[in-house]
């Protein structure tokens with residue numbers, strides 16, 4: 227059997243294969259509440275055969291949104307709206323997963339399809355929150371967080387995790403990548419604090435590790451808890467793979483089960499060598515050196531490429547984003563390409579090759 231189609235069990239949760247749908251912001255709701263778009267978007271990838279379907283970055287607080295159209299999980303009614311989505315995904319053979327996030331200094335912008343520029347107060351924008359008053363690119367400078375703010379934000383992540391559990395999700399991912407709040411604590415490029423949350427590597431890791439510990443304490447022990455990191459900032463003097471190995475090892479000790487290995491996002495000036503599987507080598511290093519299961523993501527588009535990543539022990543699973551938008555049925559097509567006889571949705575069985 228191809229590795230890609232081997233079941234993947236972490237703690238008490240079994241995915242039928244090692245293909246994950248990567249979280250992707252849809253900017254498709256005015257109030258953070260999931261609607262028909264989310265059901266179709268996520269549901270069709272479950273029908274398409276993915277093992278894990280992950281809901282986009284869902285904001286743990288209003289200030290944690292990137293845009294006014296982000297999905298949210300800071301109220302019970304937002305979580306209740308996600309519940310049928312989680313049930314549909316599970317009912318169609320995929321593990322329902324959700325990413326919880328705070329956008330930090332990259333918050334308060336228009337959606338990309340409306341230009342992505344800063345939102346000012348008269349347009350519904352707000353002052354963003356970050357470790358230091360250092361702006362991201364041309365966005366307005368954020369307000370540096372004080373220790374009381376950190377406690378509030380940690381509890382926002384905890385409450386979001388509890389809501390995700392009540393909504394029926396079986397995998398939770400904490401977003402610590404792409405220059406958003408928790409990544410901006412890790413990177414010396416965005417964190418220039420002089421208190422115990424800035425400076426040394428230990429200090430920069432402190433707040434993200436506190437969030438991980440607090441979330442782990444409420445997320446059920448038998449359910450996997452993932453963390454998405456940016457393994458490098460792609461900038462000299464920034465966060466790098468060696469620090470990511472150290473951080474991943476510390477996350478493992480806090481009870482994190484899987485590292486979802488992405489990169490970049492803290493500085494728009496970074497030169498990222500984008501190409502097929504460009505982040506996979508860093509996932510492999512974290513898996514090898516920190517001894518924690520990893521998910522590889524980033525320009526994985528071809529079933530043979532995906533199988534190679536797994537068969538050579540570089541990752542435990544692969545995650546696809548844009549390719550899944552191009553083809554919601556990618557897993558079913560991949561099975562055909564790799565000669566694997568996987569179950570098709572019963573209602574689609576007459577379309578299965580050879581049926």
Ligand SMILES: Cc1cc2nc3c(=O)[nH]c(=O)nc-3n(C[C@H](O)[C@H](O)[C@H](O)COP(=O)(O)O)c2cc1C
Nearest residue numbers: 248249250251282283523524525526546547548549
């Ligand atoms: C439309 C879109 C929205 C995205 N939103 C998120 C998100 O909510 N959370 C996240 O961690 N990454 C997000 N990403 C990044 C993807 O999850 C993925 O890591 C990245 O696109 C690289 O994978 P790919 O080459 O398969 O697209 C987004 C990407 C796209 C294209």
